[in-house]
Amino acid sequence: MSRAISRRPLILGAAALAAPAVLPRQSLGNDVKVDLVHLWSGADHPIQKLIKAFNDKGTGVTVVSRQDGTTYETITQKAMASIAAGRGPAMMTTGWKLGDFARKTLGAQDFRQIFGPERAEALLAKFRPQVRPLAAVSGVPIGLPWSMSTPVVYINQSLWAAAGLDPAAAPKTVEELYPMVRQLQEKTGKQGLCYEVNEWLPQAFIQNAGGDVIDADSKPAMDSAAAVKGIEAFVQPRRDNLWRVMTIPEMVAAFQAGAIGVMASSSARQSVVRSAAKFDLRLIQMPGLAGHPRRMNSGGNLLAVYSKVKEQQDGAYKFMEFVSSKEGFEIWLETGYLNVTTNDIPVRPGNEAAQAQMEGGLTSETIWPGARGLEALTVHIDWITKIVNGAVSVPEGLRSDREAVEKLVMA
Amino acid sequence: MMAAWRRLGASPWMFAGPAVAASIVFVWLPMASTLGLSFFDWSLLRQEATWRGLDHYRGTLANPDFHLALGNTGLYLAALIPLQVGIPLVLAFALVRVKAKTIGRLYRTALFAPSVLSFPVAAVVWLWLFNPTVGFLNTLGGSIGLAPQRWLSDPSLAIWSVIIVAFWKSFGLNLLIFLAALANVPTDVTEAARIDGTSAIRQAIDIELPLISPALFFALVTTIIVVLDEIVGAVDVLTEGGPYRTSSNLLYFLYERGFRHFQFGEAAAVAVLIAAIVASVTWAQFQFGERHVHYD
Numbered sequence: 001m002s003r004a005i006s007r008r009p010l011i012l013g014a015a016a017l018a019a020p021a022v023l024p025r026q027s028l029g030n031d032v033k034v035d036l037v038h039l040w041s042g043a044d045h046p047i048q049k050l051i052k053a054f055n056d057k058g059t060g061v062t063v064v065s066r067q068d069g070t071t072y073e074t075i076t077q078k079a080m081a082s083i084a085a086g087r088g089p090a091m092m093t094t095g096w097k098l099g100d101f102a103r104k105t106l107g108a109q110d111f112r113q114i115f116g117p118e119r120a121e122a123l124l125a126k127f128r129p130q131v132r133p134l135a136a137v138s139g140v141p142i143g144l145p146w147s148m149s150t151p152v153v154y155i156n157q158s159l160w161a162a163a164g165l166d167p168a169a170a171p172k173t174v175e176e177l178y179p180m181v182r183q184l185q186e187k188t189g190k191q192g193l194c195y196e197v198n199e200w201l202p203q204a205f206i207q208n209a210g211g212d213v214i215d216a217d218s219k220p221a222m223d224s225a226a227a228v229k230g231i232e233a234f235v236q237p238r239r240d241n242l243w244r245v246m247t248i249p250e251m252v253a254a255f256q257a258g259a260i261g262v263m264a265s266s267s268a269r270q271s272v273v274r275s276a277a278k279f280d281l282r283l284i285q286m287p288g289l290a291g292h293p294r295r296m297n298s299g300g301n302l303l304a305v306y307s308k309v310k311e312q313q314d315g316a317y318k319f320m321e322f323v324s325s326k327e328g329f330e331i332w333l334e335t336g337y338l339n340v341t342t343n344d345i346p347v348r349p350g351n352e353a354a355q356a357q358m359e360g361g362l363t364s365e366t367i368w369p370g371a372r373g374l375e376a377l378t379v380h381i382d383w384i385t386k387i388v389n390g391a392v393s394v395p396e397g398l399r400s401d402r403e404a405v406e407k408l409v410m411a
Numbered sequence: 412m413m414a415a416w417r418r419l420g421a422s423p424w425m426f427a428g429p430a431v432a433a434s435i436v437f438v439w440l441p442m443a444s445t446l447g448l449s450f451f452d453w454s455l456l457r458q459e460a461t462w463r464g465l466d467h468y469r470g471t472l473a474n475p476d477f478h479l480a481l482g483n484t485g486l487y488l489a490a491l492i493p494l495q496v497g498i499p500l501v502l503a504f505a506l507v508r509v510k511a512k513t514i515g516r517l518y519r520t521a522l523f524a525p526s527v528l529s530f531p532v533a534a535v536v537w538l539w540l541f542n543p544t545v546g547f548l549n550t551l552g553g554s555i556g557l558a559p560q561r562w563l564s565d566p567s568l569a570i571w572s573v574i575i576v577a578f579w580k581s582f583g584l585n586l587l588i589f590l591a592a593l594a595n596v597p598t599d600v601t602e603a604a605r606i607d608g609t610s611a612i613r614q615a616i617d618i619e620l621p622l623i624s625p626a627l628f629f630a631l632v633t634t635i636i637v638v639l640d641e642i643v644g645a646v647d648v649l650t651e652g653g654p655y656r657t658s659s660n661l662l663y664f665l666y667e668r669g670f671r672h673f674q675f676g677e678a679a680a681v682a683v684l685i686a687a688i689v690a691s692v693t694w695a696q697f698q699f700g701e702r703h704v705h706y707d
Contacts, residue, residue, distance in 0.1 A: 077670045105454065244559070245561060246542075250538070250543060250546075253539070374672050375672040378671065382656065385655045
């Protein structure tokens with residue numbers, strides 16, 4: 001079957017094909033495209049709402065969401081490859097523990113240089129003074145300290161009440177908490193407690209006992225007497241059969257299913273836990289250790305700029321201005337992160353304990369120094385896991401941990 | 412010889428050229444680059460290289476985590492080859508003898524179904540079954556009085572949990588290969604054996620097994636590749652090599668060096684060592700395995 005093409009459709013078709021090349025660029029939309037690499041999935045995640053709310057304002061900047069993985073390490077790894085290929089992200093959510101690596105290796109930009117000292121200060125002034133150093137490496141501000149979480153205790157209030165425990169009880173120390181967990185386990189037959197086995201929660205125990213994982217001189221100090229005491233308190237419920245050790249996804253799934261009475265985890269996990277829990281959920285502050293001042297840690301990520309293109313840097317600035325505003329941060333707090341800005345935003349229901357813990361003062365997440373810092377972090381987690389599993393005693397495990405980490409961070 | 416080549420003209424180059432070019436660009440050049448990289452400390456971003464000689468090889472060979480990954484790789488092979496080759500073989504012999512066609516098809520479909528999943532997807536399914544508190548396996552075990560197990564976080568169990576998932580996910584493909592091979596066994600041969608009064612077991616061992624030996628050898632080669640290579644997806648999703656590297660394997664060790672710790676020079680040295688190990692295993696397979704294969 002053949003079909004003749006007349007002159008008119010031919011000219012119209014040719015014109016349609018040629019138009020994009022001939023017409024001025026402005027007529028196709030001149031928004032500056034700024035991509036934001038992050039690790040949050042789901043179309044209804046607050047990151048998508050935040051980006052949409054900004055893009056809807058028509059500022060001349062369009063932020064493009066790019067989920068490149070589900071962990072800070074994965075997105076950093078992909079960013080590294082794309083930077084090497086000359087197509088690095090304009091902005092990326094960067095784990096605080098990777099701040100040193102981001103600055104020295106990935107080339108996270110100095111806010112004062114790319115925005116100018118005054119504009120950088122105006123942006124960072126919207127954040128509380130105690131969190132601003134967390135997004136700086138050696139005094140250089142490389143990010144917006146927008147996402148902060150802290151370890152808190154999640155209580156299955158239905159099991160708690162069924163065990164005959166005071167529904168409003170908020171134990172201040174683990175010495176108070178553990179007998180309550182025992183009572184819950186004995187009365188309900190459910191698993192009493194579960195802790196995350198990683199580097200973050202044990203850091204809280206070490207610090208609350210007066211120790212440090214890495215000291216102020218960047219030297220590993222996780223086998224000090226105080227640190228040993230902290231980790232002894234951490235593993236005590238495992239020895240007492242109150243805690244069946246499991247992976248973090250397993251722990252969250254079991255807690256959501258109502259099979260665990262008490263769980264210690266990040267406050268930022270709250271929205272996920274709450275979404276599937278069919279019981280009354282209560283969050284309390286992470287207990288400290290009796291006889292020691294509390295020194296709780298924080299975690300999270302900073303929003304860093306990696307682009308070296310002025311147009312994109314300015315676009316990133318506009319987005320960051322929006323993120324820091326009351327409107328932007330109200331959206332961001334839906335994640336369960338804390339209000340670290342000076343904006344007067346009412347605390348979201350359920351977030352009171354974490355917010356109060358932050359008001360009491362938080363230290364930063366451990367930053368693993370040196371070119372082999374990330375390897376040192378893996379080694380540290382391995383030793384903590386060995387200790388938790390009872391494969392090695394606490395003092396012996398922490399001593400081996402310190403020796404192994406020392407070799408790597410000093411390398 | 413030269414005259415023969417001249418007579419052929421440019422035709423061989425035209426036919427083989429694209430494939431040769433692709434293998435040079437995508438296989439041989441990256442392999443040569445990896446070998447070169449293994450002698451340097453190199454940053455992907457700074458593009459600066461510092462000569463380290465054989466340091467990365469010495470460091471890797473002295474690293475206890477490498478020894479653990481090597482031992483685990485041996486365990487994965489030792490456990491999964493008999494499981495993924497032996498059980499599908501026995502099942503295939505049984506299934507070809509199922510007379511009812513509908514039931515036979517049903518069995519084949521059910522047994523092959525997991526093979527269409529990728530390793531990470533299969534692992535996600537099993538994450539739920541393995542949960543020590545609310546998982547199906549412990550619930551089932553509990554109903555018959557067994558103590559609950561920490562499938563993924565017990566250092567002595569984690570590797571076996573990965574093996575269970577790898578077996579479940581992969582054995583269907585070998586089953587299909589054996590069923591296809593058995594379907595091609597000439598019926599006059601098996602019929603003659605049956606008339607002679609040969610038992611079903613003797614018929615399977617002495618007649619059918621030699622006739623399907625090329626398929627058996629193929630399944631053996633591909634299973635080793637799957638165990639050495641693709642299983643890393645299940646390791647990553649289920650255990651991330653833990654607890655404390657007890658379920659890691661060589662490829663996961665390489666992945667961690669390169670893409671978690673960003674030590675590209677070391678990762679390149681590990682890659683070269685893995686390539687040498689795989690080449691040795693493959694050579695041994697062809698040296699000792701292929702002589703038992705009957706292609707007639």
